[in-house]
Structures are given as C-alpha cells and as structure tokens.
Amino acid sequence: MPVPLLDLKAQHARIRDEVANAIMKVVDDQNFILGTQVGDFEKDVATLSHTKHAIGCANGSDALLIALRALDVGAGHEVITTPFTFFATAGMTHNSGAKPVFADIDADTFSMNPEAAAAAVTSRTKAVIPVDLFGQMSPIERYVKAIDLPIIEDAAQSIGARRRVDGEWTMAGERAMIGTFSFFPSKNLGGYGDGGMIVTQSDDLAMKLRRLRTHGAIKTYVHEVVGFNSRLDTLQAAVLAAKLPYLAGWSAARRTHAAYYDAAFADLSDIRTPAIDSANESIYNQYTIRTERRDALQAHLKANEIGTAIYYPIPLHLQECFAYLGYKPGAFPESERASKEVLSLPVYPELTQSQQDETIDAVRSFFGR
Template sequence: MEVNFYTSQREYLAKREEFQQAIENVLKDGIATLGKEVKDFEKSIEDFTGAKHAIGVASGTDGLILTSDILGYKNGKEIITSPFTFLASTSCIARYGGKPVFVDIDPETFNIDTTKIEEKITKDTVGLLPIHLFCQMANMDDIMDISKKHNLSVLEDAAEAFGMRWKGKGDTYRHAGAIGDIGIFSFFPTKTLGAYGDGGMVITNDDKLAELTKIYRVHGAKAKYHYDYIGYNSRLDTMQAAILLVKMKYINDAIKRREEIANIYKERLKDIEELKLPVIKGDQMPVYYVFNILCEKRDELNAFLKKSGIGTSIYYPMPLHLQNCFSYLGYKKGDFPVAEKVCGEILALPIYPEIKDEEVEYVCEKIREFYKK
C-alpha cells in the first residue's frame, strides 16, 4: 500500500466544481491585486479567529518579516524565541540585525519552555516570539505575564496553528495569533488551512499595527506612489484567496477529521514502549496539523516506513542554534539539550483530512512490525 505524507488531489477532486467556479470567477471578473476575494477572505479570518484585523500577505514568512520590522526587532535588539522551529521564525529577526536569543523547549510539547525565558531577559530585550508547533500552543499565560512584567512586545508565530485556541487561566478561548500584539498564519499547501501555493495572514487587535501592516505590504505607501516607509511587495494573491474561501467553508470538519486520525494513531501506538506520543498541556483546543512521535531508532524506522510505501517527514532534523547561518551567535552543541535530543528522535506521520482510516491503520501496523523485530 502507498500512503502519501500529503496530497492535495483528493480534496480537489471531492470539491472540484467549487474550486473551479472560484477560480473562474476571479478570471471572469478581471484579475486584480487585493481583489474582492482577498477582502472577503480577510473578513472570514476575522470572524473565525475573533481578531479585530486580518491582513493578507504573500506568505507566512513575509508576515514574520513585516511584523518583525514594524515591531522594531532589529539593530541589535534582542528577541527571545525557540531554536526548535523552521528557519523563518528566526531569520525574520536576524534579517535587519536583531539578535535571536534562544531558550530550550518543553520535552513534551516541543514549544518554548516558558520557565526559562526570564533568565534570558536583558536591557536590550524588546520582544518575545513564541512558536505554536504541530498540534498545540505555547503557554500564552506565562508569555503574556512575562511580556507585561518586562514591557516586551509579543509576536506569535502561528504559522502552523490555524484553529488552535488557548484558554489557560482566562474566561474564554482565544485564537492563536490573537493573544499577543500581533500574529501570523501560513497558508502553505500542507497547512490545516492550505492554499494551492503560498499565502499568509497577519492578525492583530491593535489598530495602529494593522494600519502599518497594510502600508508595509504595498511598498510602504499609505496612498499610491506616496511612501511613508520602506515597505514590501507582499499581497495575498486573489486567486489563492478564492481557493481559501472555499476551504474555509469546511474548516471545522477538516479540524475534526484531523483529531479523529490523531486518535487512531494514539490508540494503536500507545503500548509501544519505544515511542512517545503527543502530550497536550494547558487548557487549550489543539489542532493536529502534524502528528509527531518521538521514537527510538528513528532513522531506521523512517527508512523502513519509506520502504513500505509510507511518506513521512522530520520536523526538524537540526535545531537553529547549530545551523551554519546562525553560527555568528556563538551557540554550540549542548547549549539546548532538549531541542537537540528531540531533533534526533522526532518523526511526523501522515495526517490530512482525506487520508483513509485503512491507510492510517497500515502505518500503525508497519510501525508495530518494525519494533517487533
């Protein structure tokens, strides 16, 4: 049996008429940058997340770059974040001379260990950049308490966190990205809400930050050809917005289906001693964008699964503090032992709404077969 790590074809075939109609409408009406579909999609994100403002940008990476620039994460200022993440979460800080300051991760959630943040704060610290990874959010109660105590801004990297909500000690669940000063989503095709190409969104409850983001995404112009800032060309494509509007109609069903798949994995793999399964911490609503396991003999298992026709991925094989591009920061092996250990054991299994139960069962059977050898 072949089990793809991800495929967009099944979703397209199931909703082909809707996708084709959405694309045709854009072509028929005349393609425009930041067209009607972009505005409609931004409104749908505001309604879904409860954020006051949603601003479409070209990618999640662009969202991080724009917002880091706006928040002043540059020129030697320090921003505390995690070394266990995708490059964009930290390159956005380094791009304009900001200094990423890493904190190790929680071994069960893979998110930043909030108990270690305050010891890294200095007179040059200006912000916190938590990353909500895989299936759950970082401890936003701790992060917001620390930010208020030390007068720091908070940029939430919610690229993987669409649909996730945090309650913690609060009275209500708040959507990822809408708790700190500003947050971003990625609509990369594999994401919980994925486009058919690149796309991103910035959300905030701050009127000034929203206005600046709208200006920065169109070259820094408040009015056409009148530039207040050195901005960017980063607009969500109208065609991608049209596709995403179709997907938004089914987003709650997609999230529910991901949970069903995750539960199959948990039930079938729970008694394998060589594995550690995801642990959700804090009062929150998780979303299984990725289903990761920690496993003994990870590389051997991965090779066995691939040989068995099963697609997998490793998020992430090397922490950022050991990457060549960040060698100038002076970190060395052993500085963040939890992140380093996780990088050697983590493995992502196939999970997307259109995967079949029998395919998930096959993955579990092959994992059990490997560890019985």
C-alpha cells in the same frame, strides 16, 4: 498500498468545483491585485481568530518580517524565539536586522519554555516569538504574564486551534500583540501557492502592517516608510476562502486520526505519542511521535511505502548560517534531543481507515509487536 504523508489530490477532488468557480470569478473580473476577495477573506480570518484586524501578505515568512518591522525591530535589538521550529522564525528575525536569541523547549509539547524565554530577556530584547508547533498553541498567556514585551505568535501551523485561558477559549492569534499565519499548501488551510496573514487587535499596528505590505504606502505613490511588496494574491484569497468552510471538519478529522494512533501505540514503550496540553485543542498539522530509533523506523516505513517526515532534523542554533551567534552543541538539550527523535506520520483528513491501519501495522512490526 502506498500511504503518502499528505495527499492534496484527495482533498482537491472533493472541493474541485467550488475552488475552480472561485478562481474563475477572479479571472473573469481580471482583478488580481488586492481584489475584493482579499478583503473578504481578511474579514473571515479576523472572525475566526477573534481579532479586530487581519492583513493578508505574500507568505508566512513575510508575515513575521512585516510584524517585526511594525514593532520597529531592527539593528541592535534581540528577539527571543525557539531553536526547534521552521527556519523562517529566526531567519526573519535576522533579516529584520535583529539578533535571534534562543530559549529551549518544553520536552513534552515542543513549545518554547516561558521561564527559559523570560530568563533570556536583556535590555536589548525587543520582542518574543513563541511558535505554535505541530498544531497546538503555545501557552501565550504565560509569556504575556512573564515578559513585559511585545509577543508575536507564530501561528503558521495552528490556524483554528484554540486554548482555554481563564476558563474561556482563546483562538490562535487572538492574545498576542501580533499573530502570523501561513497558507503554504501543506498547512491545514493551504493555498494553491504561497500566502500569509497577520492579525492584531491594535488599530495603530494594523495601519502600520497594511502600509508595510504595499511598499510603505497607503495612498498610491505616497510613501511614508520603505516597506515591502507583499500582498496576498487575489487568486490565493479566492482559493482559501473556498476552502475555509471545510477547515473545522478537516481539523476534527485530524484529531480523530490522532486519537486512533494514540490508542494503537499505547502499549509501545519505545514510542512517545504527541503530548497535548490539557488546555489545548490541537489541529494536528502534524502527528509527531518520538523514538530513540527514529532513523531506523523511518527507513522501515519507507521500505513499506509509508510517507514520513522529520520536522526538524537540525535545531536552528546549530545551523551553519547562525554560527555567528556563538551557540554550541549542548546549549539547548531538549531541542537537540527532539531533533534526533521526532518523526511525523500521515494524519491528513482524507486518510482512510485502511491506510491508517497499514501505517500502524508497519510501526508495530518494526518494534516486534
């Protein structure tokens, strides 16, 4: 029986009527641009993330770019981030006019190493963007303590994740100056198309962010700055609001699947299962193992009709488009090593016991167990 990496049809089958009703409400109202559903969903995300403001936008990439613009990041500036993440984090830095500067990751959690990030700061550094990779939060409090600069938390993969800081739970997006979310369909909370959100505790930044997403205007046809056309679509807000009540349960199911994998692979010395910081509660956007035989294992799983993916096969400092930055192989050894070893297995909430057992059996058989 084939086991897909992600099965959105299985999810949709369980919530179809609720989502369809939400969509048809927008269609019947014919209020497609910044309709009431957008504002309502923004309030829901602000509540979830323990933030004062949430501003919807077109996608997670725009969320990063608008955040950078709101902090006046541009030509002549540098932004520190990780080379082991999705392209948008560095790509939007480039598109802002600033120069991406990379700092290597922690070998266990894949989070950008705070000490490495602090060491990369120069007089031109304008902001730092840690990434909550694969569903667990980066140590935001350590960046805030070590670096006296604005922190943008790229929380595209971690909505609803939390971390204990000074004995209290901190939500993804809560402690950074700005947090950004993506609602790409494969995310734990995914839309039926693109969508993004920006969160902040700052009234001033919230005003800038709202202005920037609508061509630099709060009042129609009065443009204080040149902004973007990047609104969260009302249809997407309606879909996401219908799905939001299920998010905690879906993330809990992913944690259950992850624990089952952890136990099943505990005796395999050739595999490193995900290392979750003891302060974190991950939402497991991905269940990512490490093995030096990654490519052969992936081929074996493909032959057994098990879906997998490699996030990410080429670290950003070695991408052709960033050759102008001057980085060479060996510059960030942990990121380069991870790119050769990581493999993500199916962990979506609707994954059945038999599907997970089939995946486990295929992995174990590859290692002769």
